[in-house]
Amino acid sequence: xxxxxxxxxxxxxxxxxxxxxxxxxxxxxxxxxxxxxxxxxxxxxxxxxxxxxxxxxxxxxxxxxxxxxxxxxxxxxxxxxxxxxxxxxxxxxxxxxxxxxxxxxxxxxxxxxxxxxxxxxxxxxxxxxxxxxxxxxxxxxxxxxxxxxxxxxxxxxxxxxxxxxx
Numbered sequence: 001x002x003x004x005x006x007x008x009x010x011x012x013x014x015x016x017x018x019x020x021x022x023x024x025x026x027x028x029x030x031x032x033x034x035x036x037x038x039x040x041x042x043x044x045x046x047x048x049x050x051x052x053x054x055x056x057x058x059x060x061x062x063x064x065x066x067x068x069x070x071x072x073x074x075x076x077x078x079x080x081x082x083x084x085x086x087x088x089x090x091x092x093x094x095x096x097x098x099x100x101x102x103x104x105x106x107x108x109x110x111x112x113x114x115x116x117x118x119x120x121x122x123x124x125x126x127x128x129x130x131x132x133x134x135x136x137x138x139x140x141x142x143x144x145x146x147x148x149x150x151x152x153x154x155x156x157x158x159x160x161x162x163x164x165x166x
Contacts, residue, residue, distance in 0.1 A: 010047055012097060015056035017046030020132055021102040023091055024141060025111040034111040036118045038084070038091055038159075039145055040100060044126025057124040063096060066155035068124050073158060082120070084159045086112055093120075102132075112161050121145070123154045 013019075019042055025034045042057060044050035058068050064081050066072055072080070085092045086109065092101040104112075112118050127144050130136055144150055 010052075012056050012060060015046045015048055015052045016042045016060075017053055017126075018043040018132075019098065019100050020127075020130055021091065021093060021100045022130060022136065022141070023102055023104040023108045025105070025108040033114070034107065036104075036108045036112040036115065037121065037145075038093065038102075038118050039121040039123060039154075040093065041123040041130060041144075042126045043128050043131065045128070050126040050128075053126050054124045057122065060095065060098070061122055061124065061155040064122075064155065066122070066157050068153050068155055071156040080157060080159075082157070082159060083162060084118060084120070085162045087163055091118070116161055117158045118161055119156070120159045121154050121156050123150050125150050125153060 019040060021038055021040045023036065023038050025036045027034065042050075042053035044053045046053045046056065048055075061067050061070075066080060066082075081096055083094045085094075086104070089103055089109070090101050091104050091108075091112075092099065123145075125144075125147075129140065130144060
């Protein structure tokens with residue numbers, strides 16, 4: 001009796017591990033006034049560790065149409081398979097087979113409402129230090145989000161802000 005080898009691939013969620021979204025606002029060299037930012041990243045705790053999480057993030061970015069290293073403008077962001085809904089002090093991102101949300105501070109809400117868009121970054125690099133429920137200092141955020149390796153390997157786009165209609 002012979003048996004065929006199974007080629008079942010782990011799910012994207014199992015490879016990514018914990019997906020975290022963090023929100024902040026601040027000045028941007030190309031813009032006036034505060035800019036709202038959202039960054040999604042893995043903790044690198046998936047079944048294949050940080051390397052598997054990075055590969056899964058790159059594959060997801062390709063599927064979304066915002067490959068690693070890309071910087072897409074607002075018109076492209078509205079055509080992506082990513083939606084952003086802001087409601088009740090939460091930002092909710094929906095992507096193929098993934099939904100992630102995070103609480104957003106009042107200054108972020110004000111900037112998002114004023115602009116109608118959010119700078120979205122999906123990092124392919126894992127950030128095990130950016131765990132949910134544990135405060136991240138401005139220095140820690142700058143060290144990760146501002147790191148040239150994080151910036152150059154992430155997908156970037158401008159997403160329009162949507163709200164639930166009541």
